[in-house]
Amino acid sequence: xxxxxxxxxxxxxxxMGAPMAENLVKRQFRxxxxxxxxxxxEALVHAGGHAAASAREAADGAGAIVLMVVNAAQAxxxxxxxGALAALAPGALVVLMATCPPGExxxxxxxxxxxxxxxxxxxxxxxxxxxxxxxxxxxxxxPDESFALARPVLEALGDKVFHVGQKPGQGxxxxxxxxxxxxxxIAVAAEALSLAEKAGIDGKLLFEIMxxxxxxxxxxxxxGPRMHEPDPVVSSAVDIFVKDLGIVLDAGRAAKTAxxxxxxxxxxxxxxxxxxxGGRDDSQVVRAYRALNAKPANDA
Amino acid sequence: xxxxxxxxxxxxxxxMGAPMAENLVKRQFRxxxxxxxxxxxEALVHAGGHAAASAREAADGAGAIVLMVVNAAQAxxxxxxxGALAALAPGALVVLMATCPPGExxxxxxxxxxxxxxxxxxxxxxxxxxxxxxxxxxxxxxPDESFALARPVLEALGDKVFHVGQKPGQGxxxxxxxxxxxxxxIAVAAEALSLAEKAGIDGKLLFEIMxxxxxxxxxxxxxGPRMHEPDPVVSSAVDIFVKDLGIVLDAGRAAKTAxxxxxxxxxxxxxxxxxxxGGRDDSQVVRAYRALNAKPANDA
Numbered sequence: 001x002x003x004x005x006x007x008x009x010x011x012x013x014x015x016m017g018a019p020m021a022e023n024l025v026k027r028q029f030r031x032x033x034x035x036x037x038x039x040x041x042e043a044l045v046h047a048g049g050h051a052a053a054s055a056r057e058a059a060d061g062a063g064a065i066v067l068m069v070v071n072a073a074q075a076x077x078x079x080x081x082x083g084a085l086a087a088l089a090p091g092a093l094v095v096l097m098a099t100c101p102p103g104e105x106x107x108x109x110x111x112x113x114x115x116x117x118x119x120x121x122x123x124x125x126x127x128x129x130x131x132x133x134x135x136x137x138x139x140x141x142x143p144d145e146s147f148a149l150a151r152p153v154l155e156a157l158g159d160k161v162f163h164v165g166q167k168p169g170q171g172x173x174x175x176x177x178x179x180x181x182x183x184x185x186i187a188v189a190a191e192a193l194s195l196a197e198k199a200g201i202d203g204k205l206l207f208e209i210m211x212x213x214x215x216x217x218x219x220x221x222x223x224g225p226r227m228h229e230p231d232p233v234v235s236s237a238v239d240i241f242v243k244d245l246g247i248v249l250d251a252g253r254a255a256k257t258a259x260x261x262x263x264x265x266x267x268x269x270x271x272x273x274x275x276x277x278g279g280r281d282d283s284q285v286v287r288a289y290r291a292l293n294a295k296p297a298n299d300a
Numbered sequence: 301x302x303x304x305x306x307x308x309x310x311x312x313x314x315x316m317g318a319p320m321a322e323n324l325v326k327r328q329f330r331x332x333x334x335x336x337x338x339x340x341x342e343a344l345v346h347a348g349g350h351a352a353a354s355a356r357e358a359a360d361g362a363g364a365i366v367l368m369v370v371n372a373a374q375a376x377x378x379x380x381x382x383g384a385l386a387a388l389a390p391g392a393l394v395v396l397m398a399t400c401p402p403g404e405x406x407x408x409x410x411x412x413x414x415x416x417x418x419x420x421x422x423x424x425x426x427x428x429x430x431x432x433x434x435x436x437x438x439x440x441x442x443p444d445e446s447f448a449l450a451r452p453v454l455e456a457l458g459d460k461v462f463h464v465g466q467k468p469g470q471g472x473x474x475x476x477x478x479x480x481x482x483x484x485x486i487a488v489a490a491e492a493l494s495l496a497e498k499a500g501i502d503g504k505l506l507f508e509i510m511x512x513x514x515x516x517x518x519x520x521x522x523x524g525p526r527m528h529e530p531d532p533v534v535s536s537a538v539d540i541f542v543k544d545l546g547i548v549l550d551a552g553r554a555a556k557t558a559x560x561x562x563x564x565x566x567x568x569x570x571x572x573x574x575x576x577x578g579g580r581d582d583s584q585v586v587r588a589y590r591a592l593n594a595k596p597a598n599d600a
Contacts, residue, residue, distance in 0.1 A: 201473055214478075
């Protein structure tokens with residue numbers, strides 16, 4: 001009878017990964033981390049974990065590997081090229097928590113299964129704040145038995161663990177849908193602002209009214225105020241939604257599903273990036289609307 | 301020095317207008333109502349108001365007229381054809397509270413001004429519940445002096461009275477923007493559901509997760525659950541958004557403002573209506589997505 005592993009390889013100690021790995025340490029898992037940056041490895045050791053010189057070494061004999069890397073290509077590289085998959089204990093859990101296209105998650109899962117390990121598709125939402133406080137939402141696609149084994153690991157990282165389906169790729173799909181809604185909600189807030197400004201309405205008053213009405217969204221309340229700032233601090237960049245709405249539309253293509261609103265919103269993030277604002281806060285998609293609709297730019 | 305009127309003609313005693321007129325009676329205004337339906341007139345008398353046999357008679361010598369009619373054409377008909385405008389006291393307030401295109405509101409306002417009366421552009425949101433409880437949001441476009449005169453009337457009807465601009469049409473624009481956001485938020489919730497269902501995700505679980513995340517909107521939480529019902533009770537019909545997103549796009553045309561998300565959402569409400577669902581609850585825009593994306597219909 002397999003049990004939840006106690007030794008975990010953690011790959012990717014960035015803004016999200018570092019506090020997640022530390023939360024596993026706090027729950028008494030033996031965590032061996034790897035990141036390209038030495039400072040990140042040292043910080044984990046300082047927090048009570050262990051550091052390895054490579055992903056393969058981190059995975060050596062471990063009962064689970066958690067991947068909090070940038071994208072699916074990095075996950076493939078770690079597992080298949082760097083040899084981490086083959087180094088894991090037989091029957092080990094492979095927990096992919098990065099945001100990846102559902103189709104790529106399925107393909108990686110198939111290769112993991114061939115090696116005799118269990119694949120857990122478990123992307124997160126909640127950002128750096130949620131990663132630090134262990135309050136992430138985690139959307140899991142995995143068979144019941146694998147989910148049960150991984151659950152204590154996941155519950156060390158988030159307080160909202162949803163088992164959304166038996167198949168790898170279903171967790172990624174829910175995360176994809178989450179990004180579809182978030183991206184469209186940001187873009188439509190900018191579109192609404194653009195129409196109001198053209199009519200001489202004060203944008204701040206507009207969002208105050210809309211934020212308290214049936215027209216409200218979480219994003220309108222969060223990003224709306226930043227649309228009035230000339231260059232707000234970046235909480236998440238325009239180019240993140242260029243990428244994530246790209247993943248949404250790729251998922252729609254793979255599933256042969258028409259997504260007209262997501263497609264239109266993606267165009268506005270793309271245009272914003274093309275205008276040179278890809279590194280700015282994602283609220284600045286409003287600059288693409290202002291370019292279209294002739295309201296002077298924020299910094300004009 | 302003009303003062304707030306005490307005698308008010310109230311035209312349009314429907315689901316919204318009837319409780320609004322009664323709220324004015326409760327605040328000690330002398331209210332004379334007109335509606336085509338005799339039962340509606342009798343109900344106002346029963347509540348302490350007065351009834352007139354025509355809009356002109358209701359307006360005769362009144363210090364204000366409130367229009368809670370179906371659309372701009374009815375407002376024109378009452379004011380200019382039925383002769384209500386000419387019957388009002390000199391300098392009386394003309395308060396248009398129906399949802400109308402901003403351009404039409406401007407045109408009506410110009411004719412009212414020519415007659416020496418004061419025009420108040422004051423559409424509402426908050427629905428029948430808000431009309432009954434006198435908790436409507438009211439978005440007012442009017443010069444300061446006119447707004448000050450109308451304010452006690454408006455505050456008898458709503459608890460969130462926003463003075464959004466000096467010009468008639470600006471209140472209508474804010475209401476238009478409100479409908480832009482509401483319509484897109486309903487449609488994108490259906491779009492998100494459509495993608496998730498295609499991947500075999502349980503739609504109820506999906507909305508439970510999304511409703512508690514950054515992907516949430518007021519509409520997703522309100523309309524989302526009804527997307528799972530085969531034929532929910534109609535709170536507001538698909539055809540209302542066919543009309544209201546039509547007003548949004550007309551406002552965009554008039555202002556030469558591109559509204560790509562509103563345009564795409566309008567297509568989905570149009571298609572839903574064209575498929576025969578115009579009279580159903582607006583959550584049933586999901587039927588257009590299901591028709592497109594081959595998920596079996598609700599009632600299949």
